[in-house]
Amino acid sequence: MKVVLLIASIIFLSACDQKNKYTVSYIERSAPKFIAAENNPGGQTTVANQTQPSFQLPAANLADELKPNFHAGKALANQPWVKAPTVTFARDGLGPVYNARTCLMCHIKGGKGFIPNNNETPVRGTLVRLSKVLEQQDLSVHSELIKQAGVIPHPMYGDQIQGQSVSLAHQLRHSQKPGTIKHDVPPEAYVHINWIEKTFTYPDQHQVSLRKPELDFKYLGYGPLGDDTQFSLRVAPTIHGMGLLGLIAEQDLIALADAKDKNNDGISGRVNQVWDVEKQATVVGRFGLKSNKPSLAMIVGGAFTNDVGITNSLAPKQPCTELQTACLKIPNGNDKQGVELPDNLLELVINFNRDLAPVQRRNSQDVSVLAGRELFYQVGCNQCHNPRFVTQKSDTAPHLSEQVIWPYSDLLLHDMGPELADGRPDYLATGSEWRTAPLWGIGLLHKVNGSKVFLHDGRARSIEEAILWHGGEANQAKAQFIQFEKLDRDDLINFVNSL
Ligand code: HEC
Numbered sequence: 001m002k003v004v005l006l007i008a009s010i011i012f013l014s015a016c017d018q019k020n021k022y023t024v025s026y027i028e029r030s031a032p033k034f035i036a037a038e039n040n041p042g043g044q045t046t047v048a049n050q051t052q053p054s055f056q057l058p059a060a061n062l063a064d065e066l067k068p069n070f071h072a073g074k075a076l077a078n079q080p081w082v083k084a085p086t087v088t089f090a091r092d093g094l095g096p097v098y099n100a101r102t103c104l105m106c107h108i109k110g111g112k113g114f115i116p117n118n119n120e121t122p123v124r125g126t127l128v129r130l131s132k133v134l135e136q137q138d139l140s141v142h143s144e145l146i147k148q149a150g151v152i153p154h155p156m157y158g159d160q161i162q163g164q165s166v167s168l169a170h171q172l173r174h175s176q177k178p179g180t181i182k183h184d185v186p187p188e189a190y191v192h193i194n195w196i197e198k199t200f201t202y203p204d205q206h207q208v209s210l211r212k213p214e215l216d217f218k219y220l221g222y223g224p225l226g227d228d229t230q231f232s233l234r235v236a237p238t239i240h241g242m243g244l245l246g247l248i249a250e251q252d253l254i255a256l257a258d259a260k261d262k263n264n265d266g267i268s269g270r271v272n273q274v275w276d277v278e279k280q281a282t283v284v285g286r287f288g289l290k291s292n293k294p295s296l297a298m299i300v301g302g303a304f305t306n307d308v309g310i311t312n313s314l315a316p317k318q319p320c321t322e323l324q325t326a327c328l329k330i331p332n333g334n335d336k337q338g339v340e341l342p343d344n345l346l347e348l349v350i351n352f353n354r355d356l357a358p359v360q361r362r363n364s365q366d367v368s369v370l371a372g373r374e375l376f377y378q379v380g381c382n383q384c385h386n387p388r389f390v391t392q393k394s395d396t397a398p399h400l401s402e403q404v405i406w407p408y409s410d411l412l413l414h415d416m417g418p419e420l421a422d423g424r425p426d427y428l429a430t431g432s433e434w435r436t437a438p439l440w441g442i443g444l445l446h447k448v449n450g451s452k453v454f455l456h457d458g459r460a461r462s463i464e465e466a467i468l469w470h471g472g473e474a475n476q477a478k479a480q481f482i483q484f485e486k487l488d489r490d491d492l493i494n495f496v497n498s499l
């Protein structure tokens, strides 16, 4: 009998190994032995850390002949778009309403966006998404829409607030008192933030101030938003290593999911299922803060149209809703295919995003960092911030193929509790679920562009604050962190900063 059991368990274990052979050792509660590969979060794509670290470099192993394309894509993501029509035919079509003139005005130098610290200036590098509450009776009316968009957009404002417009009156706004000039196409709103501060006290009496944002819309351009509108404030995340994340096998993500929490550890990652326009199919979502986008192509195409107002074959409709009639009438920068950005240029920007390299870790052998590494596994941060994957084979991007990568995310949705909830569902993601934020490069954020804000809405100003906001499925991990002595808390934070 014993022998049978033993054989059965060997078969079972090796089946598990087969299923998820690269990640299985890293979801244990004790840290595996440190290996040198951990220093290179992007495998062979990893670039060296420099005095002025950069999230804008191409993969270290990118073939020389692909580098000009990388730089062309970067230029398209970095140089301002202008209003149509102009002589600079290739760069017009901005807006009519938009959030920023370039991608990298939000993803500054490839790093995180900025969020104002006070109510005086409106947000720029930060988005407000919005949608209507889904009532049961809406399901049949909107089923196709929800299948395609994940949410019911606001009928007047669409699914995000665009705070800028190409209207001359708006462009002159900085010389006028806002609200005093009549806009032909008004920007949708200026979003300001009130920060509500509270103090958190550890059992050892050490105190930390935590702040939470409250939205303050000024100068709504198209009338009231209505009570049943849901909002979600989102600061631009980092964009390095995207191509590597895109190459994690769907089975690997599904293998990490534990929707019903069968292993009873309080943590139940779920996959989001989202609509892929290119494939005309529902697939596992992995990009976006609620894993609400299926592919890099879809998030870049969507960002061009919705954030910059540059339409393309993946998101061909101007960022105006049917009710914004003046917006729809403004001249566009369309080419013969009826969009503002031809496919070859869109591809350059997609590939620029794909090839942005993660940066080497620092100080991984420090005594404190190594101690923090132990604690990271011990309290179960790794249960969501999954350390390691191996990317799939890729013929189109051989440099990203079969790389051992260390993103510290499972790309799954986790219920993070009421404090972090935005109350805005997106496809299968509920109003309190978020995708585990990848932690690679996190310790370099401040050096890269001066921004140092964490969590979806940028409320946390340090790693410590970010941890203290964790709730829901992360409650147990946080509770252990809080009980630690200050020195241990610092070790854990030093480890995260070394990633
Ligand atoms: C107004 C600021 C803003 C602009 C402009 C902007 N983005 Fe973003 N970007 C964001 C935010 C916020 C998110 C998170 C979106 C979400 O989950 O709702 C995001 C998400 C992304 C992601 C996914 C990151 C991840 O971890 O899944 C990529 C890639 C990206 N943007 C690329 C681009 C590109 C390319 C452009 C230009 C065409 C662009 N963005 C323009 C704010 C911006």
Ligand code: HEC
Pocket: 267, 376, 379, 380, 381, 382, 383, 384, 385, 414, 416, 420, 434, 435, 436, 437, 438, 439, 442, 453, 454, 455, 456, 457, 463, 466, 467, 470, 473, 474, 477, 478, 481, 492, 496
């Ligand atoms: C149940 C899953 C889960 C566990 C356990 C967990 N996290 Fe997270 N973590 C998340 C999710 C989801 C987010 C994104 C939340 C958001 O944006 O509001 C996040 C965000 C973060 C961030 C902010 C990253 C950024 O760039 O904004 C840090 C830092 C972080 N976690 C560290 C930790 C540490 C350290 C631990 C262990 C003490 C831990 N987490 C445990 C799921 C988890």
